[in-house]
Amino acid sequence: MLSEAFVTSIRAQPKTANTAIAKDAGIHLHGLHPNHTIKSSFKKSSTPANALAVSATHIFAAQADKAVVHVYSRERGNQESLISFPERVHSLALIGDGVLALGTAEGRVILWEVCTGRQVSTPTSHLQAVSCLAASQLHLVSGSEDSNIHVWSVPRLLSLSWKETHEPLLSLSNHRAAITHLGLGYSSSTTNICVSSSRDNTIIVWNYQSGHLLRTFLLPATPLCLALDPCDRAVYVGFEDGSVQLIEFIQPDSILNPLYDTRLQTTPVQITLPPWTAPMEVGAALCIGLSYDGTYLLSGHSSGKIAQWDTGRRSFSAELADLNSPVTNLFMLSPFPRPRMTRPQTVVKPKLGESNYTFTAQLTGSMGKSTFDHAVSSPGFPSKLLEDSISRISGPMATSSNGDDKLRKENEELWQIINEQRELQKNTWDKYTQLKSGGR
Numbered sequence: 109m110l111s112e113a114f115v116t117s118i119r120a121q122p123k124t125a126n127t128a129i130a131k132d133a134g135i136h137l138h139g140l141h142p143n144h145t146i147k148s149s150f151k152k153s154s155t156p157a158n159a160l161a162v163s164a165t166h167i168f169a170a171q172a173d174k175a176v177v178h179v180y181s182r183e184r185g186n187q188e189s190l191i192s193f194p195e196r197v198h199s200l201a202l203i204g205d206g207v208l209a210l211g212t213a214e215g216r217v218i219l220w221e222v223c224t225g226r227q228v229s230t231p232t233s234h235l236q237a238v239s240c241l242a243a244s245q246l247h248l249v250s251g252s253e254d255s256n257i258h259v260w261s262v263p264r265l266l267s268l269s270w271k272e273t274h275e276p277l278l279s280l281s282n283h284r285a286a287i288t289h290l291g292l293g294y295s296s297s298t299t300n301i302c303v304s305s306s307r308d309n310t311i312i313v314w315n316y317q318s319g320h321l322l323r324t325f326l327l328p329a330t331p332l333c334l335a336l337d338p339c340d341r342a343v344y345v346g347f348e349d350g351s352v353q354l355i356e357f358i359q360p361d362s363i364l365n366p367l368y369d370t371r372l373q374t375t376p377v378q379i380t381l382p383p384w385t386a387p388m389e390v391g392a393a394l395c396i397g398l399s400y401d402g403t404y405l406l407s408g409h410s411s412g413k414i415a416q417w418d419t420g421r422r423s424f425s426a427e428l429a430d431l432n433s434p435v436t437n438l439f440m441l442s443p444f445p446r447p448r449m450t451r452p453q454t455v456v457k458p459k460l461g462e463s464n465y466t467f468t469a470q471l472t473g474s475m476g477k478s479t480f481d482h483a484v485s486s487p488g489f490p491s492k493l494l495e496d497s498i499s500r501i502s503g504p505m506a507t508s509s510n511g512d513d514k515l516r517k518e519n520e521e522l523w524q525i526i527n528e529q530r531e532l533q534k535n536t537w538d539k540y541t542q543l544k545s546g547g548r
Contacts, residue, residue, distance in 0.1 A: 112140045113147070113441045114397055115162050116408055117155040118433035119172055135160075135169060135180065136431065138414075140399070140406075144428045150180045150187065157332070157394050158240040158289065160437035161200040161208060165451050166222070168208055170197035177210070179455050191457055193218065201241035201248070203262055205448060209248055211238025217250055217258075219265055224465035225456035228265055230274040233258055242290040242302065247277075249302055249316055251287030256280070257304055259316050278319040284308040289333045292316075293340045301367070303343050305331035310376075311345060311355060313367055322367040324376040325355055328383070335398045335405070344419075346393025346407050351383035352417055386415055386424045397440040408435025448472060 117135045134153030139145045150167065159170035166188070167180040175196045181188045199211035203219075210218040215234030220227050234252035242249045248260040258276035265274060285308035293301040302316035311325040311334070329347040336343050342356040357367055366372050391410030398405055398419075405417040406428070414428040414435060450469040459465070483493055 112400055112443050114138050114140060114406065115160070115167065115437075115439040115441065116395075116414065116431065116435050117153060117160045117169055117437040118412070118431050119154050119156055119436045120433055135167060137182075138429070140404075146429070148185055150185075152187065153178050155436055156198065157436045158199040159197065160439055161202045162439045162441070163202055163205045163452075164445055164448070165205075165453075166455060168200055168202075170200050170210070181454075188454060189457065193458075196237075198237045198239060199241045199250075201243045203243045203248065204245060205451070207262075207266070209241050209243055211241050211250055211252075213237045215252060215254070217241075217248070217260065217265075219248075219262075220458050221266075221465075222455040223450075223452050223467050223469045225459040226465050227458040227460060228274070230260070230265070233276055236286075239287055240290045242292045244292055244296075244300075247292075247316065249290055249292065250276075251290045251304060253286040255283045255285055255287060255306065255308070257283070257287060257290070257302075257314075259302075259319070278316070280304075280312075280314055280316070280319060280321075282312055282321055282324070283310065288331060291334050291336045291343065293336060294338065295340065299368075301340060303334055303336060305334050305345060311343065313343075313357070320373075322373055323357070326376050326378045327353070328379065332393060333395050333407075335396045338398065338400070338402045344396055344398060344405055346396045347383065348392045350390045350393055350409060351385045352393060352396065352405065352407055353379065353381075353383040354419070354422060355379060384417060384423060386427075388427075390415060391434075394434060394436050395438040397438040399440065400443055406438055406440070408438045410434045414438070 115137055132151040133149035135150040136146050137148045139147050153169045154172045155169045156172045161168040165182055167182060169178045171178060175193045177191045177197055178187060179189045179191060195212035195214050195216065197210050198213055201209045203209055206221060206223050208220045208222055212218065215232045215236060215238060217230045217238060218227060234254050234256060236253040238250050239253050240251045246262055248262055250258045257280040259278040260276050264272045283306040285306050287304055287306050289305045291303045298317050299315060300317060302314045304312050307330055309327045309330055311327060311331060313322040315322055329349050331345045332348055333346040334343050341358050342354055345353045345355060358365055390413045393407045393409055395408040396405060403419055405419055407415045412431045412433050412435060416425040416428050418425040449472060451472055452469050456468055483490055
């Protein structure tokens with residue numbers, strides 16, 4: 109059976125004595141199927157919302173009201189290091205598995221290459237703290253309590269050229285209050301979307317690569333967290349009153365995606381459908397996560413409860429756990445992690461003012477990829493394979509490899525022997541014919 113897991117973190121100390129939860133445990137690794145279990149825990153962590161990042165090998169947790177990030181090893185199950193920064197860290201996001209982005213209280217964004225220790229810092233671009241981050245391989249999106257959103261180019265920020273300036277590509281400023289959460293779509297095209305939630309009780313969908321506003325949704329309560337549907341068809345929102353709301357982008361009877369209908373982009377949409385509510389008091393929904401197939405939604409609440417919602421029935425399903433402290437982060441782990449060529453065994457602490465760095469990681473597979481593997485993993489037939497096949501069919505015989513040359517040479521020698529034998533046989537036959545005719 110497919111096994112799915114998720115990671116949660118809490119803030120502050122337990123509110124009451126609860127023997128079911130390990131003492132001082134601040135981060136938990138949960139198993140979701142077939143039954144919910146807490147597989148392991150990491151101690152001595154108090155993490156604010158949007159300040160947890162999880163890679164295949166490590167967990168990074170920014171500590172509340174401190175300029176400190178705790179690094180935990182998932183493989184060894186312990187705290188690996190404690191990293192200090194010049195400013196308090198309010199948000200974290202991983203770019204791949206090798207770069208950690210940090211949003212600071214002073215409005216700055218810091219990039220840390222965990223395998224080299226290289227640290228890159230941007231100028232103070234936000235007027236207030238960076239409250240949330242979202243990242244792809246090419247772009248980093250930062251949201252702030254000053255209500256602004258900046259879009260950054262990751263290659264430019266990590267460039268070794270001194271000519272590259274650390275300035276945002278775009279600034280999105282349609283919100284009127286603090287940004288509470290950001291989510292990037294799963295597409296890799298230039299029309300990929302970003303969804304932002306704000307304390308002005310709105311959700312805005314952007315084309316963050318062009319800066320165009322696609323849709324504005326007016327909400328009945330203050331949204332604190334969100335999670336995108338795996339196919340970018342909808343967004344799930346967690347509210348300050350503890351309820352959850354589904355906002356669909358595509359209507360069942362629509363032949364056009366409303367997000368890209370220019371006639372609708374300037375018209376805000378009022379959400380009138382009732383939200384989903386739990387049968388008991390759960391407190392504010394501080395974080396949510398969606399299962400891999402989108403059939404279950406999990407939410408972490410200020411009461412310490414983790415609730416499970418059935419997205420098909422659009423209703424509360426079960427209470428999974430009570431962590432006895434506000435659940436501030438919930439990170440879903442994919443059951444199909446992407447294969448990577450390297451993995452960091454231990455992270456390298458950030459180094460300031462150094463120009464030479466050493467890449468420290470473990471190789472996890474072959475550095476090369478065979479033609480067959482490339483053909484199987486590529487959509488359709490790879491262009492290089494097609495060009496090679498066409499040249500073999502339509503072009504002249506190319507020079508063969510050493511093995512083919514050897515076979516050709518042996519073949520020529522065999523034909524020479526056969527021809528000599530044929531010539532000898534012909535001469536012998538001619539002599540026999542002459543002798544036979546002379547005898548008569």
